[in-house]
Amino acid sequence: MTTSAVQTSRGPVTRKDVARYAGVSTAVVSYVVNGGPKNVAPGTEAKVREAIRVLGYRPNAAARALKLGSSETIGVVVPDNTNPFFTQLAHAVEDAAAELGFGMVLTNSDGSLTRERKNIRTLAARQVDGVFLASCVFDPDVTELEASEIPSVLLNNAGSPPGINSVGVDLEAGARAAVEHLIGHGHTNIGLAIGTNTGNQLDGREVGWLATLRDAGLPDGPMLHGPFTRPGGYEVGKRFLSMANRPTAIFASNDMQAIGILRALHEAGVRVPEDLALVSFDGSLDSEYSWPALTTVAQPVKAMAEAAVQALVGKGRGDELKHQILSTELIIRQSCGCK
């Protein structure tokens, strides 16, 4: 029994080993591995491939990144990956990036601006080719990003922040659709559950909610602030319930809050939608499996991810800044009173 010449033993296999084994130069190995920039004779290519297979060669991405100045990776910063909306967004980004041969590294800032900045710095050091920032706040500190000189896009932002690409959703229109639907069910006292992290900018959902109410000649409903989380929604829900002028319908500005509100309602024995109707925002998977299933304003997660990836590493990149606003879609389920 002949021992094969393979030396799996001594450290990792480099391109040099492959070259030696195949009896060619290192350049040829590169050409084969990268499919260019030069052509290689079929016979030679076969030899190289065989060597790669036998030796178990794996290109070293760090070396490649160093040489190329690009890691073929994009970084993503989300405030909270416990929120299925961001999870799904990240997943969509991963897919869209993979399509173009890019990897993704995902970081969480857990709602902390400090962490957000730190994550951006770490990503920059990692030579990512771009970063997507879904910030905790509406007007994030973009200076860190600008300083890093790496292309970036603000995800989940509907403004037109200066100096940076953005893709977001028409929050105001989405809110209008939700509130109009509720009005269509005959509600006249419609509350709003909204986030605490609005920064200086006004949340489009608040604007849309209020405008729709006024356009319909209805009084402003009660508005409550809370974190965009299940517990946050739970607290908000209890506070709505204890109001003297309790609303008969609530527009929750994200699914997590809505799910928290639902819990508060269930615990109090308030029936949804009979006693109190609910429409939420995001269209995450969770909204489909709550009880009752949530009527929700769905964000086009896939389209957002694709637009962002295109803006960063697609063909049109490097052009002037783009601010893309995508539209939402009202998904009718049971929590609003339909069916």
Add this chain to the structure above:
Amino acid sequence: MTTSAVQTSRGPVTRKDVARYAGVSTAVVSYVVNGGPKNVAPGTEAKVREAIRVLGYRPNAAARALKLGSSETIGVVVPDNTNPFFTQLAHAVEDAAAELGFGMVLTNSDGSLTRERKNIRTLAARQVDGVFLASCVFDPDVTELEASEIPSVLLNNAGSPPGINSVGVDLEAGARAAVEHLIGHGHTNIGLAIGTNTGNQLDGREVGWLATLRDAGLPDGPMLHGPFTRPGGYEVGKRFLSMANRPTAIFASNDMQAIGILRALHEAGVRVPEDLALVSFDGSLDSEYSWPALTTVAQPVKAMAEAAVQALVGKGRGDELKHQILSTELIIRQSCGCK
């Protein structure tokens, strides 16, 4: 007004630029940045730090990784990041890794073995210092990992797979706790909802469920297979409902299935826990906000992540293989009939 000598313009700032600006050698810059391996005079250090600040220097992680043969990163492969259990696990890994100065890159295999393998390969190329594999299957193809020669640990695995570290949870004991609790509520016909992806190995939850029933002198309950997802649970739930000998309690082997089952139950007007009790497995956040809240066997996500990170890059690494089995905790809420 003097223009500063800073040249933010021409490409990224390298360590050489910093050295020149500070009037020292590149080695000294390294010493300062890395806090070693040599000491630097305080005055010199100050100059270097100033240069770094002024120039906006950021170390190039790719170069560092190339030189060191380590990217100070660990890779994680999960089957489905839509499942909050994995999301939370990944988050815990991110935290535990950050603690030791490691970054994390998360990849999804979407339940596909092919993707799983591809992800492992990609991670290996990225020079990650270790990979955590939460596989889609119980006995994953570890050859890919072994071939890559990068240290790895199987997460979420309760066996003692040869040639690889593992950390998992005592599924059987967890299942026993769940089923015993149900028996304590007087149930005698207890069904099991379990996954489809058990591979060759028997799922400990099935073993525990069956053993507990038999130990109590109860007949084997009905068992149904379905994907570990909400829709999977929904289907399973409908099938349970249509059974001639419908169980009065179900042990669902993960939270997602339980949530799907809950939907099926609600739609059919079956009350939980009055008409049918439910206990699930995982203890993810979602289980707390379903209606009713799920009594669930919680996995110690944080401890698992820490154990895994320690096994990979902690001080004891490189020692012989470790197979760690952690224990679960039954969290009592409402779906079982308590309170």
Add this chain to the structure above:
DNA sequence: CTGAAAGCGCTAACAT
């Protein structure tokens, strides 16, 4: 305490 320099693995321009 500081500096010079080798070399990590890879790519691609330039030679043959």
Add this chain to the structure above:
DNA sequence: ATGTTAGCGCTTTCAG
């Protein structure tokens, strides 16, 4: 079609 080689930015040994 294939080979040679410089150099990406960094770390660290070895010399001063």
